[in-house]
Each structure stands twice: as C-alpha cells, then as structure tokens.
Amino acid sequence: MKKHSVVIVDDHLLFAQSLQGLVNTFEEFEVLYHVKNGSELIKKLLESENVPDIILLDINMPVMNGFETMEWIKENRPSIQVLALSMDDHEETIIKMLRLGAKGYLLKDIHPEIFYKALNEVISNGIYYSERVATTLLNSLHGGNDKDVKNGKPLKDTELMFLKLACTEMTYKEIAQEMCLSPKTIDGYRESLFKHFKVKSRIGLVLYAIRNNLVNSK
Amino acid sequence: MKKHSVVIVDDHLLFAQSLQGLVNTFEEFEVLYHVKNGSELIKKLLESENVPDIILLDINMPVMNGFETMEWIKENRPSIQVLALSMDDHEETIIKMLRLGAKGYLLKDIHPEIFYKALNEVISNGIYYSERVATTLLNSLHGGNDKDVKNGKPLKDTELMFLKLACTEMTYKEIAQEMCLSPKTIDGYRESLFKHFKVKSRIGLVLYAIRNNLVNSK
DNA sequence: TTTCAAAAGGGGCTTTTTCCCCTTTATTTG
DNA sequence: CAAATAAAGGGGAAAAAGCCCCTTTTGAAA
Numbered sequence: 001m002k003k004h005s006v007v008i009v010d011d012h013l014l015f016a017q018s019l020q021g022l023v024n025t026f027e028e029f030e031v032l033y034h035v036k037n038g039s040e041l042i043k044k045l046l047e048s049e050n051v052p053d054i055i056l057l058d059i060n061m062p063v064m065n066g067f068e069t070m071e072w073i074k075e076n077r078p079s080i081q082v083l084a085l086s087m088d089d090h091e092e093t094i095i096k097m098l099r100l101g102a103k104g105y106l107l108k109d110i111h112p113e114i115f116y117k118a119l120n121e122v123i124s125n126g127i128y129y130s131e132r133v134a135t136t137l138l139n140s141l142h143g144g145n146d147k148d149v150k151n152g153k154p155l156k157d158t159e160l161m162f163l164k165l166a167c168t169e170m171t172y173k174e175i176a177q178e179m180c181l182s183p184k185t186i187d188g189y190r191e192s193l194f195k196h197f198k199v200k201s202r203i204g205l206v207l208y209a210i211r212n213n214l215v216n217s218k
Numbered sequence: 219m220k221k222h223s224v225v226i227v228d229d230h231l232l233f234a235q236s237l238q239g240l241v242n243t244f245e246e247f248e249v250l251y252h253v254k255n256g257s258e259l260i261k262k263l264l265e266s267e268n269v270p271d272i273i274l275l276d277i278n279m280p281v282m283n284g285f286e287t288m289e290w291i292k293e294n295r296p297s298i299q300v301l302a303l304s305m306d307d308h309e310e311t312i313i314k315m316l317r318l319g320a321k322g323y324l325l326k327d328i329h330p331e332i333f334y335k336a337l338n339e340v341i342s343n344g345i346y347y348s349e350r351v352a353t354t355l356l357n358s359l360h361g362g363n364d365k366d367v368k369n370g371k372p373l374k375d376t377e378l379m380f381l382k383l384a385c386t387e388m389t390y391k392e393i394a395q396e397m398c399l400s401p402k403t404i405d406g407y408r409e410s411l412f413k414h415f416k417v418k419s420r421i422g423l424v425l426y427a428i429r430n431n432l433v434n435s436k
Numbered sequence: 437t438t439t440c441a442a443a444a445g446g447g448g449c450t451t452t453t454t455c456c457c458c459t460t461t462a463t464t465t466g
Numbered sequence: 467c468a469a470a471t472a473a474a475g476g477g478g479a480a481a482a483a484g485c486c487c488c489t490t491t492t493g494a495a496a
Contacts, residue, residue: 012327013330014240014330014333015237017240017329018330019236021236021243022235022239036327108232109231109232109254111232111235115232168421169422169425171481172483181445182444188443188445191485191486199387200484201389201452201484202421203384203420207387207424210428390452391452400474400475402476402477405453406473406474406475408453419482420454
C-alpha cells in the first residue's frame with residue numbers, strides 16, 4: 001500500500017525536522033518535505049507535480065502566515081487536506097482557521113498517539129476534531145457569541161496600519177501624524193475597532209491584536 | 219563510549235517527542251526522558267539517581283516556567299548543563315536566562331545540524347552561543363544598555379499582581395479596588411514600573427509584560 | 437448627473453492617564 | 467531606641483483617551 005504523503009510547514013526548523021522524523025515512523029505516512037513558510041510551500045507546490053495528501057500547517061510564521069497560506073491552498077489546491085498545527089488555543093484563531101477550510105486544528109501539546117490518530121482520521125473522514133478544540137468551539141457557539149462579526153470582515157489596510165501603531169507607545173496624535181491623517185480620523189478608526197472587537201480601551205485593543213495575531217509583536 | 223544523556227523539558231508534547239526522536243539519532247546522545255514542565259522535571263530529578271548531562275529547557279510553560287526551573291537547577295543540580303530552547307528571541311529573555319546560568323540559548327528555528335553542534339559544544343566547552351544570540355547580546359552591551367537594571371531585581375508580589383491587572387481593560391481605579399489599595403498607591407506602582415521598564419505609557423507596560431512573559435496573556 | 441454611502445474630519449465634553457512633589461505609616465537596622 | 471528606608475497614600479494639573487453627535491469630502495452606483 002502506498003503511503004500517504006505529508007508536507008510540514010513550520011518556521012521552527014528544529015520542530016519541523018523532528019516532526020518529520022516522528023511522522024516517518026508511522027507505517028502509513030511519509031513526509032515529502034518541509035518548508036519554513038507559506039511562500040516556500042507555494043513555490044514547492046507549483047514546481048512539483050507531487051501533490052501531498054496532507055499539509056501540516058503552522059500559523060505563526062514570519063513571512064507568510066498560516067491564514068494567508070490556508071487561503072491560497074483553498075483557492076489553488078483544494079483537494080489537499082490541511083491540518084492546522086499551532087500552540088495558539090484561542091477561540092478566534094481556531095474558528096478563523098477552520099472557517100478558512102482547515103480540516104482540523106491540532107495543538108502542539110497533543111500526545112503523539114493522538115497526533116497519529118488525527119492523521120488517520122483526516123485521511124479516512126476528511127476531518128479531525130480534538131476533544132479540546134471541539135469543546136472550545138462548542139463554548140463559542142453556546143455563549144451566543146458573534147465571533148462571526150469579529151472575524152467576518154477583514155480589516156481595511158488603514159485600520160490594520162492604525163492597529164499596528166496603536167500597539168506601540170505612540171499617542172493617537174502621533175499616530176495621526178505618522179499616517180498623515182487628522183487626529184479625528186484616527187479617533188474614528190479607534191471607535192470603529194473598539195466596536196468591532198468589543199473592547200473598551202486601547203489596552204483591550206492591544207491585547208486583542210496580539211492574541212489574534214493581527215500584529216506580530218511577540 | 220557511553221552516550222551523553224539528555225532530558226527534554228517542554229510542554230508541547232508533540233515537539234518533545236519529536237525532538238527526542240531526533241536526539242536519539244545522534245551517535246553521542248540519548249534522551250533519558252522528557253517532561254511537560256519544571257515541576258515534573260524536579261520530581262524526576264529527585265526520585266531518580268540517574269542525573270542527565272544536559273537539560274533542554276523550554277521557557278514558556280504553563281505550570282513552572284523556564285526561569286523558575288533554571289533557578290532550581292542552579293541551586294540544586296548545578297553540574298547539569300542547561301540549554302535554553304525557545305522561540306522567544308527577545309534580548310531580555312535571552313539575557314535573563316543566561317544570567318540564571320543557562321549554558322546556551324537555542325532558538326527553535328535553528329537547523330538540526332547546528333542543534334547537534336550545540337549539544338556537542340556544551341559537552342566539550344560547557345557553553346554554546348549561536349551567532350544570532352551572540353549578536354543580540356553584543357547589541358545589548360553596545361547600546362550602553364542597562365537591561366541589568368531591568369532584570370536585576372525581580373518584581374515584588376504586589377507589583378506583579380498590579381502588572382497582571384494592568385494587562386486587562388480595568389482602569390487604575392478598578393485595579394485599586396480589586397487590590398484593596400488606594401488609587402494613589404496604584405499610581406505609585408505604575409510610576410515605579412514605568413521607570414523600571416523604561417516605558418512611557420500603560421501600552422508600553424503591557425507590551426513589555428507580554429514580551430517578557432511577565433504575564434501569560436497569549 | 438443625481439444620489440447614496442463610506443471615509444475623513446470636527447466640536448465639545450468627561451474620564452483616565454501621567455506626572456511631580458509632598459505626607460503618613462510601617463519596617464528595618466545601626 | 468533612633469534613624470533610615472520603604473511602602474502607602476494624597477493634591478493637583480496637564481495630557482491623552484474615550485464618547486457622541488455632527489459636517490464635509492469623495493467615490494462609486496443608479
């Protein structure tokens with residue numbers, strides 16, 4: 001029986017390499033290659049006719065992150081099963097990734113046995129949910145939440161720029177100067193993002209941005 | 219020749235297990251065991267007479283983090299060579315860890331070959347510095363920096379508590395209530411931490427706290 | 437071309453933050 | 467014990483943040 005092919009996308013080389021070793025010990029799976037970020041993955045996918053069955057996709061990557069990469073895959077290689085693989089267990093991140101088309105969400109602290117099970121399930125069922133992630137999702141649906149609103153619309157460029165600057169020690173006045181806009185316009189962005197993210201202060205904004213990888217400040 | 223024994227401390231089971239596989243492929247090294255956090259490590263070290271040569275120590279762990287664990291090791295098992303192993307490449311973290319007695323600081327995105335080299339060097343020289351980390355350190359010395367001051371004195375309990383609450387959407391007045399102190403006292407804490415961390419606003423304080431793992435908000 | 441909506445900007449106000457300098461109250465320590 | 471030191475608390479003011487409601491500009495769509 002032919003082994004299922006796996007590609008690993010993770011900027012932590014040590015982890016990627018180690019994980020490759022682990023996956024290769026599984027009977028039914030073998031790693032084709034591993035790459036450091038989304039851009040490298042796309043290059044590899046485009047130049048090679050060897051399409052993997054599964055992609056293990058990290059989210060936090062410096063160059064082209066997991067979200068962007070996932071979008072590209074959904075558009076261009078929809079037949080590949082993507083399993084997100086991250087340390088980040090925030091509801092928003094999980095939901096965002098699954099909504100983008102990931103077939104499962106694995107936390108890096110899972111037991112290798114479970115990891116093995118996940119690989120098998122995504123091949124057989126086309127989907128895998130860990131208990132912990134399932135619980136998180138349930139909670140989010142339960143709480144009558146509207147994370148949808150939160151993640152539904154992507155941020156505009158100006159808003160994202162503002163958000164990044166808001167995650168620094170600059171005052172709003174300074175941010176306005178930096179962006180060549182009136183302080184009042186900046187105030188408008190602030191107000192709008194506060195509502196969008198349901199936060200009540202700039203601190204809340206910063207925390208939200210960091211937790212959801214909207215800025216890469218850690 | 220007897221192999222050098224290695225212990226891995228990392229809460230990301232998948233990574234720990236994978237890394238164990240990698241290390242075991244090295245001729246000169248073998249993994250004794252891996253544990254999820256500092257507490258587990260201490261338990262293992264205390265109950266087993268089999269002392270490892272090297273400990274690979276992650277910093278971000280939920281229960282007992284790398285700093286606390288490092289302190290314990292320095293106190294109780296100073297003969298073990300500890301290599302810090304983290305994704306965090308912030309100057310403060312690196313310096314703090316080395317100051318606590320780590321014999322090297324590895325970033326998780328290093329190449330496995332380099333990782334192998336590091337293991338060997340820490341056995342032969344008792345120390346390993348990657349180029350990147352060395353550069354970071356040089357920069358910090360260069361800039362006439364006084365990160366010393368920053369990391370020199372640990373925070374008091376009240377200050378830490380305040381810091382944690384400052385990393386929420388609470389106002390200072392609310393924080394004062396929560397801590398059963400006068401808002402003026404809180405203002406004193408704020409002022410003191412601003413100076414200590416060299417920041418100019420609460421935003422800066424939050425960013426500093428998150429970047430340096432003083433609060434576990436991500 | 438008119439219309440409509442979004443983006444940009446403004447007035448004016450309250451609350452919060454930030455800053456400086458000062459007093460009282462423990463807690464050590466010589 | 468007395469003196470020093472640190473922690474807790476205070477007054478007051480300027481700057482920044484947050485909030486609401488309003489006007490102008492701009493860029494499509496009808």
